[in-house]
Amino acid sequence: MIKISFPDGAVREYESGTTSMDIARSISEGLARNVLSASVNGEVWDASRPIQEDAAIKFYTWNDKEGKSTFWHSSAHLMAEAIESLYPGTKFGIGPSIENGFYYDIDTGDRVLSSSDFAKIEAKMKELAKQKNEYVRSDVSKADAVAYFEEKGDEYKLELLEGLDDGSITFYQQGAFTDLCRGPHIPDTGKIKAVKLLALAGAYWRGDENRKQLTRIYGVTFPKQKELTEYLELLEEAKKRDHRKLGAELELFMFSEKVGAGLPIWLPKGTALRTRLEDFLKQEQIKRGYQPVITPHIGKKELYETSGHWEKYGEDSFRPIHTPKEGEEFLLKPMNCPHHCEIYGHKPRSYKELPVRFAEFGTVYRYEQSGELHGLTRVRGFTQDDAHIFCTPDQLKDEFLNVLDLTMHVIKKLGYENFTAQISLRDPENTEKYIGSEENWNRAEQAIIEATQEAGLETVTELGEAAFYGPKLDFMIKDALGRRWQLGTIQVDYNLPERFELEYVGSDNQTHRPVMIHRAPFGSMERFIGVLIEHCAGKFPLWLTPEQFAILPISDNQIPFAKEIEQELSVHDIRGYIDDRTESIGRKIRDTELKKIPYMLIIGEKEAESGKVSVRKQGEGDQGTMSVSEFISYFKELL
RNA sequence: GCCAGCAUAGCUCAGUUGGCCAGAGCAGCUGAUUUGUAAUCAGCGGGUCGGGGGUUCGAAUCCCUCUGCUGGCUCCA
CATH class of the missing domain: 3.30.930.10 (Bira Bifunctional Protein; Domain 2)
Incomplete structure (x- = not known):
C-alpha cells in the first residue's frame, strides 16, 4: 500500500500501482470524468500513469492552467494523427501547447498546405476524437526510438533524440499515431469535442533562420462546442479593439504607400x-x-561607430546618407x-x-x-x-x-x-x-x-x-x-x-x-x-481624449445658445465642438456615440429657455439636465 | 527577409466554372425636412478592379513580377 496525500491535507492509502484516475474515481465519478492530468509529487503526470510510491497528488481539470495545457498538448497529437492520415509521409517537428491552444510544426515535403485544407483536417480530427483512443505511454530505449524514426524517415525527431539520454525517452501512442513525447496527456481523445484550426505560418526549425522553414499550424480545442463558440466571439471582440482599425475610424493616424511602410502619419x-x-x-x-x-x-557615421551602434546594427540598417560634394556619411x-x-x-x-x-x-x-x-x-x-x-x-x-x-x-x-x-x-x-x-x-x-x-x-x-x-x-x-x-x-x-x-x-x-x-x-x-x-478600446481617459464633448442642438434655432455654451466651456479648458448639421437628434447622437465622444450636451427649446443642458454620457445614455456651470463642475470632478 | 493568405468606390463588402457599358449599403454632394436621446426622405457624382507584364478572340477572374496589408517565424539599439 502507498500513502496518497491531497491538497487539503488528507492522506489515504491505495494499492501500489494505482493511477490518479483510479484515485479520482474513488472520490467521485464526476471528478474522474473531469480529470485531465494530475500533479504527482510536483510533476505533471498522465492520470493513467501508475503511482508506485507515497505521493502528494493534485488533480488537474479544464479549470486549471495545467489541465488546459495537457488538453491542448494532446490536441496537437490528435492534429498530427489527422495530418499523418490525410498526408502520409509528413514529418513532424515539435507540437507544444501554448497560451491559447497549440501548434505543430510539420514538414509536408513538396505539398503546400494552406488554410483551405483546415476544414478537412478539422473533420478528420473530430472523426478520430470520436474513437476515444487512449493516449498510451511507453518507455523506449534510445536505440529503439532511433530505429523507429529512422524507419519512418523523420529527421526532425531523430535530431530531437540526439539531445535525449537513454532511459529517459518515452513514446505516446493514440490510434495510429506514435510520437516522441515527454507527456503528459489526457486519458483519451474523446474529451476533445470542439476543434478549430486558426492559422498557418512558416516557422524555422529550432528557431534558426538558417535552417529549414517548417509549416506551423495553430489550433485550439475545447471540451465543449459552446466554449469554442465563446472563444471565437472573444477573438471577434478583440479585433474591434485593434488599434489599426480604431486609429483609422477615429482619424488618429494613417499610413501611406507613397510615404512608405512603417512610417506613421499623425x-x-x-x-x-x-x-x-x-x-x-x-x-x-x-x-x-x-x-x-x-x-x-541625423548624425555622422563616426558618432555611431563611437557608440558601437554602427558595428552592432549598421549592416542591417537604413543605408548612410552621403553629402554630394564632401562625401561625408550620415546616418538617420x-x-x-x-x-x-x-x-x-x-x-x-x-x-x-x-x-x-x-x-x-x-x-x-x-x-x-x-x-x-x-x-x-x-x-x-x-x-x-x-x-x-x-x-x-x-x-x-x-x-x-x-x-x-x-x-x-x-x-x-x-x-x-x-x-x-x-x-x-x-x-x-x-x-x-x-x-x-x-x-x-x-x-x-x-x-x-x-x-x-x-x-x-x-x-x-x-x-x-x-x-x-x-x-x-x-x-x-x-x-x-x-x-x-x-x-x-x-x-x-x-x-x-x-x-x-x-x-x-x-x-x-x-x-x-x-x-x-x-x-x-x-x-x-x-x-x-x-x-x-x-x-481603452478607443475610449480615452477624459483628460487625454481629443474631443471631450459635442453639443447637439435639436434644431438650428438652438445654435446661438450652443455657441454660448461652447464659449463658456472653452474658457474652462473643456474642448469639443457643435454638431450644427441639420439632422435629426437621433442621427447626431448615433454619430457622436460612434466617435466615442465622452459627453453629449443636447439642447432643445426647453434647455435654451431655461439655460440648461441635457447631458448624455457616451455608452451610458441620458444623465439628466443641469445648468452649464453645474456641468462644468461635474466635468472637472472627473478629470 | 522567410512561409501562407489577402488587395474591387473614402469605408464595409457582392461579383457563380474567364464573356453584355463592374454592383450594393454606408460615407460624400444637391434639394426637401427643423427634428427630444443610437440611422428623415429623394436625387446625383464617384472605381484605369493595388502597379507593371503575360496567356487568351476576350481577364476583376488564369500565370509572372513589384508594392502594400494580415497571421506567424527570425529580428527588435
Whole structure:
C-alpha cells in the first residue's frame, strides 16, 4: 500500500500501482470524468500513469492552467494523427501547447498546405476524437526510438533524440499515431469535442533562420462546442479593439504607400492626443529636474561607430546618407543617446552638477524587416520619450529609483494594471554580443536587481534580453490579442560613458567616469498610443481624449445658445465642438456615440429657455439636465 | 527577409466554372425636412478592379513580377 496525500491535507492509502484516475474515481465519478492530468509529487503526470510510491497528488481539470495545457498538448497529437492520415509521409517537428491552444510544426515535403485544407483536417480530427483512443505511454530505449524514426524517415525527431539520454525517452501512442513525447496527456481523445484550426505560418526549425522553414499550424480545442463558440466571439471582440482599425475610424493616424511602410502619419486628432500625452510627461519631468534638449535627426557615421551602434546594427540598417560634394556619411538617428553623450561632453563637468538629466522627445529611424511591421507597435520611424541621466556611481541607485517612480506614475496615470516588469540581462552563453567589461556588466545588473528589490517591484528575469550596452528593466503590456509589447524601459549603462570618454571632476580633484541611465517611460509614443487605444478600446481617459464633448442642438434655432455654451466651456479648458448639421437628434447622437465622444450636451427649446443642458454620457445614455456651470463642475470632478 | 493568405468606390463588402457599358449599403454632394436621446426622405457624382507584364478572340477572374496589408517565424539599439 502507498500513502496518497491531497491538497487539503488528507492522506489515504491505495494499492501500489494505482493511477490518479483510479484515485479520482474513488472520490467521485464526476471528478474522474473531469480529470485531465494530475500533479504527482510536483510533476505533471498522465492520470493513467501508475503511482508506485507515497505521493502528494493534485488533480488537474479544464479549470486549471495545467489541465488546459495537457488538453491542448494532446490536441496537437490528435492534429498530427489527422495530418499523418490525410498526408502520409509528413514529418513532424515539435507540437507544444501554448497560451491559447497549440501548434505543430510539420514538414509536408513538396505539398503546400494552406488554410483551405483546415476544414478537412478539422473533420478528420473530430472523426478520430470520436474513437476515444487512449493516449498510451511507453518507455523506449534510445536505440529503439532511433530505429523507429529512422524507419519512418523523420529527421526532425531523430535530431530531437540526439539531445535525449537513454532511459529517459518515452513514446505516446493514440490510434495510429506514435510520437516522441515527454507527456503528459489526457486519458483519451474523446474529451476533445470542439476543434478549430486558426492559422498557418512558416516557422524555422529550432528557431534558426538558417535552417529549414517548417509549416506551423495553430489550433485550439475545447471540451465543449459552446466554449469554442465563446472563444471565437472573444477573438471577434478583440479585433474591434485593434488599434489599426480604431486609429483609422477615429482619424488618429494613417499610413501611406507613397510615404512608405512603417512610417506613421499623425492626423490632427491623433496629434492632439499625442501632444497632450507628451505635455503631461514634459511637465512631470521638469518637476523632477530634467532639462529638455533638442538634437538633429541625423548624425555622422563616426558618432555611431563611437557608440558601437554602427558595428552592432549598421549592416542591417537604413543605408548612410552621403553629402554630394564632401562625401561625408550620415546616418538617420537610430538612438538619441550618442547625441546626448556629446551634450554631456561638450564642457568639463563637476561632481557638483551631477546628476544631469537630458530629456528629448527624439524621433528615431530604424530599419525593420518588412514582415515585422505592425500598425503603430512596430514601425520604422518613431518618437521616444527619451532621457539620459549622467550621475556618479553613488547616485545611481537613487536615480534609478526616481526613474522607477516616474515610470510607475505614468503607468498608473494611464490605468494599466496588468503589466509585467522584466529584468533583461545578458545571455551568459553568448557574451560576445555585448560591449564592455565583465565588471561593468556585473555592476549594472546588480544595480537593477537591487533597486527593484528595494522598491518592492515584482519582476521576472529574462536572460539574453539586455541591450548590447547594458541591462534593462522593461515594462511589458499586452495588446487586445494578447501579444506582449515592451513599452517603458530603464537601462543602466557603464559602457557608453567609457566609449565617449565622459568624465567629471570629483571632490578629490580627480577625473571620474559617470554612469548613465537611459530611460523612456512611454517607450515610443507610437507604440504606447497603439497599445493605449486597445487598452481603452478607443475610449480615452477624459483628460487625454481629443474631443471631450459635442453639443447637439435639436434644431438650428438652438445654435446661438450652443455657441454660448461652447464659449463658456472653452474658457474652462473643456474642448469639443457643435454638431450644427441639420439632422435629426437621433442621427447626431448615433454619430457622436460612434466617435466615442465622452459627453453629449443636447439642447432643445426647453434647455435654451431655461439655460440648461441635457447631458448624455457616451455608452451610458441620458444623465439628466443641469445648468452649464453645474456641468462644468461635474466635468472637472472627473478629470 | 522567410512561409501562407489577402488587395474591387473614402469605408464595409457582392461579383457563380474567364464573356453584355463592374454592383450594393454606408460615407460624400444637391434639394426637401427643423427634428427630444443610437440611422428623415429623394436625387446625383464617384472605381484605369493595388502597379507593371503575360496567356487568351476576350481577364476583376488564369500565370509572372513589384508594392502594400494580415497571421506567424527570425529580428527588435
